[in-house]
Amino acid sequence: MSKKGLIGGYPAYMRESIEKVEATRSRRLKEGPPPPMSPKEREAILERNHPDYKPEGKRKLALGPSAGEPVPHEVADIIESHSVIDPRAVDLSKVDYDVDVLVIGGGGAGTVAAIFAHEQGIPVDRILIVTKLRHGDCNSIMAQGGIQAADRPQDSPAIHYLDVMGGGHYANKPELVRALVNDAPGIIRWHEDIGVMYDKVDGEYVEAHGGGTSRMRMHSAKDYTGKETFNSIRDQARNLDIPVLEFFPAVELLLDKRGHAAGAVVYNIETEEYRIIRAKATVLATGGFGRIHIQGFPTTNHYGATADGLVMAYRAGANIIDMDSVQYHPTGVAYPAAILGQLATEKLRTQGAMPVNVDGEAFVFPLEPRDVESSAIIEECWVKNNGIETPSGLRGVWLDTPMIDQVHGKGTLKKALAAMWTMWHRHDIDITVDPALVYPTLHYQNGGVEIDANGYTKVPGLFAGGECEGGVHGKNRLMGNSQLDYNVFGRRAGISAGKWAKSAKVDELSLQHVIDYEKELERAGIDTDRKAPIILPDYRPQAVREHTLGHLL
Amino acid sequence: MISEKQEKEMIRIHVMGKTYEVPAGLTIMDAMEYAGYRFTRGAGCRSGFCGACSTVYRYEGDYRLQFALACQETAADGMYLVQLPFTPAPRAKYDIEKINLKENVLLQYYPEIARCVSCNTCTKACPQDIEVMDYIQAALRGDIAKTAELSFDCIQCGLCSMRCPADIKHYHMAQMARRIYGRYMSPVPQHLENRLQEIADGAFDAELDKLVNMSREELEEAYAARVSEEASAGSERSE
Numbered sequence: 001m002s003k004k005g006l007i008g009g010y011p012a013y014m015r016e017s018i019e020k021v022e023a024t025r026s027r028r029l030k031e032g033p034p035p036p037m038s039p040k041e042r043e044a045i046l047e048r049n050h051p052d053y054k055p056e057g058k059r060k061l062a063l064g065p066s067a068g069e070p071v072p073h074e075v076a077d078i079i080e081s082h083s084v085i086d087p088r089a090v091d092l093s094k095v096d097y098d099v100d101v102l103v104i105g106g107g108g109a110g111t112v113a114a115i116f117a118h119e120q121g122i123p124v125d126r127i128l129i130v131t132k133l134r135h136g137d138c139n140s141i142m143a144q145g146g147i148q149a150a151d152r153p154q155d156s157p158a159i160h161y162l163d164v165m166g167g168g169h170y171a172n173k174p175e176l177v178r179a180l181v182n183d184a185p186g187i188i189r190w191h192e193d194i195g196v197m198y199d200k201v202d203g204e205y206v207e208a209h210g211g212g213t214s215r216m217r218m219h220s221a222k223d224y225t226g227k228e229t230f231n232s233i234r235d236q237a238r239n240l241d242i243p244v245l246e247f248f249p250a251v252e253l254l255l256d257k258r259g260h261a262a263g264a265v266v267y268n269i270e271t272e273e274y275r276i277i278r279a280k281a282t283v284l285a286t287g288g289f290g291r292i293h294i295q296g297f298p299t300t301n302h303y304g305a306t307a308d309g310l311v312m313a314y315r316a317g318a319n320i321i322d323m324d325s326v327q328y329h330p331t332g333v334a335y336p337a338a339i340l341g342q343l344a345t346e347k348l349r350t351q352g353a354m355p356v357n358v359d360g361e362a363f364v365f366p367l368e369p370r371d372v373e374s375s376a377i378i379e380e381c382w383v384k385n386n387g388i389e390t391p392s393g394l395r396g397v398w399l400d401t402p403m404i405d406q407v408h409g410k411g412t413l414k415k416a417l418a419a420m421w422t423m424w425h426r427h428d429i430d431i432t433v434d435p436a437l438v439y440p441t442l443h444y445q446n447g448g449v450e451i452d453a454n455g456y457t458k459v460p461g462l463f464a465g466g467e468c469e470g471g472v473h474g475k476n477r478l479m480g481n482s483q484l485d486y487n488v489f490g491r492r493a494g495i496s497a498g499k500w501a502k503s504a505k506v507d508e509l510s511l512q513h514v515i516d517y518e519k520e521l522e523r524a525g526i527d528t529d530r531k532a533p534i535i536l537p538d539y540r541p542q543a544v545r546e547h548t549l550g551h552l553l
Numbered sequence: 554m555i556s557e558k559q560e561k562e563m564i565r566i567h568v569m570g571k572t573y574e575v576p577a578g579l580t581i582m583d584a585m586e587y588a589g590y591r592f593t594r595g596a597g598c599r600s601g602f603c604g605a606c607s608t609v610y611r612y613e614g615d616y617r618l619q620f621a622l623a624c625q626e627t628a629a630d631g632m633y634l635v636q637l638p639f640t641p642a643p644r645a646k647y648d649i650e651k652i653n654l655k656e657n658v659l660l661q662y663y664p665e666i667a668r669c670v671s672c673n674t675c676t677k678a679c680p681q682d683i684e685v686m687d688y689i690q691a692a693l694r695g696d697i698a699k700t701a702e703l704s705f706d707c708i709q710c711g712l713c714s715m716r717c718p719a720d721i722k723h724y725h726m727a728q729m730a731r732r733i734y735g736r737y738m739s740p741v742p743q744h745l746e747n748r749l750q751e752i753a754d755g756a757f758d759a760e761l762d763k764l765v766n767m768s769r770e771e772l773e774e775a776y777a778a779r780v781s782e783e784a785s786a787g788s789e790r791s792e
Binding site for chain 2: 039133134136137138139141142150151152153154156157158159161162163165166170174175178181182185186188189192193194195196197198200203204205209213214215216222224226227228231232235236238239241247269270300302303336337338339342343418419422423426427536538539540541544
């Protein structure tokens with residue numbers, strides 16, 4: 001392993017700055033962090049620095065149900081693109097799987113939806129989950145910091161509601177936020193029933209603040225909250241024998257002659273065959289878009305996060321909402337390059353780590369809402385030039401992680417933030433001794449397919465839950481509300497799909513909407529060879545991609 | 554600003570016997586992609602949480618097998634790499650609501666743990682540095698709490714079971730132990746039950762109705778009037 005010139009995992013030239021961080025630490029501990037910004041100051045720093053506020057990063061959609069909506073170019077590119085299949089060449093007469101409820105996506109929302117569709121009385125052999133990678137290759141499993149639920153006496157769903165609306169810049173759909181906050185304590189209770197090991201001390205939950213919360217309601221399972229909750233949920237689905245087709249991404253939704261959702265065309269990425277699934281109700285749980293790298297940002301997202309569901313649902317007639325808004329997590333890894341963009345959980349800041357600049361000075365309240373915190377870090381690095389440059393020319397600020405043990409006692413970080421400690425330790429950095437270098441990273445799709453409070457989309461028989469749907473978080477999601485979202489709206493979508501399937505009848509299957517969409521592309525004057533869904537990103541170097549012969553065998 | 558550019562140093566890796574030159578400083582996964590591989594199997598969360606990218610490697614001239622997650626470990630010169638993205642280890646089906654804690658349920662559902670010969674190969678194979686053999690021993694003693702605690706960081710990559718000479722399904726058994734602990738040995742705080750009763754009684758309905766119908770200006774005012782709970786004054790405790 002190349003460790004030349006590194007001291008404690010960092011290049012020698014960074015040590016001068018780290019010494020400054022150490023020199024100011026005790027003063028910063030005593031003085032506390034800078035105060036939170038006023039609403040006006042927040043708006044101003046967002047205008048100045050947040051990537052969402054750059055008009056050149058977006059364009060208005062040229063076609064489809066939400067034509068005219070501004071979205072990032074990368075999103076417009078996958079929406080304004082051809083299908084990956086030839087809709088006339090697909091044989092719809094042979095149905096391979098005939099089910100009541102089809103769930104597209106094997107992550108958090110999809111698994112929860114399947115379990116609750118079953119609770120509605122749908123037999124497990126009439127349910128099918130399809131997923132492009134393995135059951136559980138998803139963002140849900142990677143969530144670290146926690147899940148919000150207003151369950152303490154000094155808190156209430158109403159206070160949670162206000163935090164969510166303010167954090168989302170009041171763009172959120174009120175009935176969705178109401179569902180989110182009111183279902184939250186019940187979701188924690190369900191997790192207790194299936195055996196999630198939440199952090200407790202003396203029989204009480206350990207509950208912390210997150211950025212933009214006014215009450216401490218962040219429930220956690222060390223910094224493996226997503227892994228612990230999702231794995232328990234998946235284990236429950238396995239005990240119930242809910243069938244899962246892995247390595248089988250959906251590539252188009254099927255409608256019937258009446259325009260009702262009726263299943264999907266799925267594709268075996270290993271044998272390259274397609275299969276036809278007919279379903280009375282279809283749940284979209286395909287997650288977000290990190291792997292299309294909005295504005296070139298690295299991402300915390302899993303390998304399959306390519307917004308396939310958004311593309312398919314849009315072609316089938318669903319609206320999209322708030323897709324102009326992207327969440328950049330304030331603290332992605334900026335160094336070492338090997339783990340660039342991976343998540344440094346917000347829990348590090350809830351436990352006392354302060355962002356500080358090259359001179360060791362704090363410059364922002366550590367728990368602003370994520371869009372504001374990210375803007376402050378971007379400004380510190382590129383406007384005020386107070387960042388630390390990495391060997392590859394990127395910039396970052398320090399997250400002063402050794403403060404955590406100083407605030408809460410020695411050993412706290414290693415126990416409460418085990419995943420974080422291990423991640424840096426693999427690269428010879430001990431974050432109990434040295435600070436961590438961080439910079440905003442592409443984290444979450446704030447918007448998505450528009451739903452109502454019961455998970456209904458505009459397309460009859462099509463339901464959605466989790467990161468692929470929009471409206472819950474407005475223009476900015478708070479920490480701990482994505483875990484909550486996939487549980488609340490995965491459950492609601494599953495219940496609605498189960499109820500729908502009991503009385504629904506499917507008419508003749510059709511891909512006419514895909515044929516019509518091709519015509520619409522032509523009418524809009526979009527001349528492109530882009531195809532979507534893209535299913536998986538391609539990280540091979542340009543030189544390799546330009547030199548292949550394709551699938552010869 | 555501090556600045557110092559590094560020169561691009563190249564290393565050689567061997568993917569299932571084929572040799573490639575790749576830049577130093579990449580993870581094993583990124584290095585394989587640089588070499589031209591496009592993953593379908595063997596890549597998942599790419600952040601060390603899902604266990605999809607279990608990798609076995611050894612260095613030229615070194616007989617020892619080493620274990621890593623391809624998305625977390627930096628590729629090094631001379632690595633001979635093989636990915637093992639799937640472990641054929643069956644899990645026992647159980648009903649979490651019907652667990653008899655008077656018996657050693659872990660041993661009942663996974664009787665092969667009694668075959669553990671304490672070779673510690675599982676622990677050596679664990680990319681999460683979990684004391685795997687110790688939790689198997691705890692499970693044998695019927696100590697569910699210890700099994701749950703020791704196995705907590707498990708990402709179910711399967712390398713332990715792949716290497717075990719006794720056909721133990723460590724990670725499935727440990728998942729069961731954690732769920733039993735969570736369900737039966739870590740009581741639900743009373744304030745959660747109280748809150749659920751309040752929600753069932755509609756205690757917050759009127760307030761939520763009012764909020765849902767507020768204008769943006771009214772919401773902004775209510776938001777600005779929030780008084781934030783001090784982190785030191787509430788129920789937050791450090792561990």
